[in-house]
Amino acid sequence: MDLRLLSSFLAVVEEGHFGRAAARLFLSPPAVTQHVRRLESEVGTRLLHRNPVSLTPAGARLVGHARGLLAAANAAMDDMAELVQDKEADVVRPLRVGIMGHGSAELTPAAINAYRRARPGVPVELRQLDFTEHVTALIEDSVDVAFVRPLPDDERVTADVLTTEQRIVVVPEASPLADARASGVRVADIADLPFFRLPSHTPRPFADYLYFNDEAQRRSRDFALTPQEVLTGVITGRAAGSGLKSFARYYGWPGAVYVPVLDAPWESSCLAVRANDANPEVRVFRALTIALAQELGPLVNR
Known part of the structure; x- marks a missing residue:
């Protein structure tokens, strides 16, 4: 697809007029x-x-794709310009990608x-992040991009x-709540669950997310920093976990039941x-990633 066609299309959309776009x-x-006619064809x-x-x-559906493609093309051109200017750079720095849990699913x-x-x-x-690295992995420059949840509340970080x-809780098969795996439960039904504890330096947005915005530390004495630690504790009956619905697609452990x-x-x-x-x-x-989210989002948000 000719990017000039996308550029003209977006200009007309944003100006609301062919003459002003021209x-x-x-x-x-x-x-x-x-x-525009060629693009429509x-x-x-x-x-x-x-x-x-x-x-x-x-x-309307094409607008998001067009913006993502043009942004990627512009970033690539900026990168090539920097490469030409720095002919002495022999070593290409890797892109370090941090992933908390299963990231953003597919x-x-x-x-x-x-x-x-x-x-x-x-x-x-690729670097696996634990629950305390909601923003610190970026701030401390150990990764360049990070798939995390929920949305960070930190001016040093920009997030899309x-x-x-939908939210889910993870309980052992023997739990009375396991019978609600199809029908679901309400927040009041999980008020007494012994969710895992988190270290005191865990960022507040992640703690609120884990505990469904409940400020109280939960009853479990067990700590967990990774999904694997959560699931090990769940199937051994020590504590409960929480997450997003897609968690169940990635962590189908025997003995762990996912309840909406x-x-x-x-x-x-x-x-x-x-x-x-400024890293191109x-x-x-x-x-x-933003362009793919617009394309694949309906498949993941289910």
Whole structure:
């Protein structure tokens, strides 16, 4: 797909007028009109209503993809410009990707694989994050991007929401709540569950997420810093865990039962980066991940 066509399409959408879009792009109005027609021909449907200009349903769907593709292309060009300017750089710094738990479900491996295809010359290092590294892995510069949950509340970090899912609790098969695996429970039903404890330096947003915004430390005396530690404690009857619905697809442990929490607010997973990070590889990875989230989101948020 010719990126010039996407650029003209977005200019018309944002200006609401073919003539103003042409002036912004330093093109003639007929050229912009031809670009939009060619794009509509390529995708096989009308994208814009004319007189007045407005998006069709197909056009509205394409807008997010177009912005993500152009952002990724711009980031790639910026990266190449820096590479040309720094001819003495022989060692390519790897992109360090932090993943808390299963990250953003199917989006996590999709984004990493898309980046590897787009940037085959850049090594990718994966690092598993524990529950205390909600923001510290980025702030301490041990990773460049991080798949975490929930949305961080820290001005040093910028984050994009990728998935929004129903909450679940994880209980042992012997728990009375296990019978509600199909029907679900309410927050009041899990008020007395002995959820795992977290170290005192765990960021507050993650602690609130784990405890469903309950400030009280839970009754369990056991600590857990990873999903594997949570599940080991659950199946041995020591404590309960909580997470997002997709957790069950990635951690199908025998003896662990996943129960939907019907009235808990849905929670998000996100991709976090350091605020104002100038690393062009971070920009490329972020743009590709956002574009994939727009494309695959309906499959994950289920």
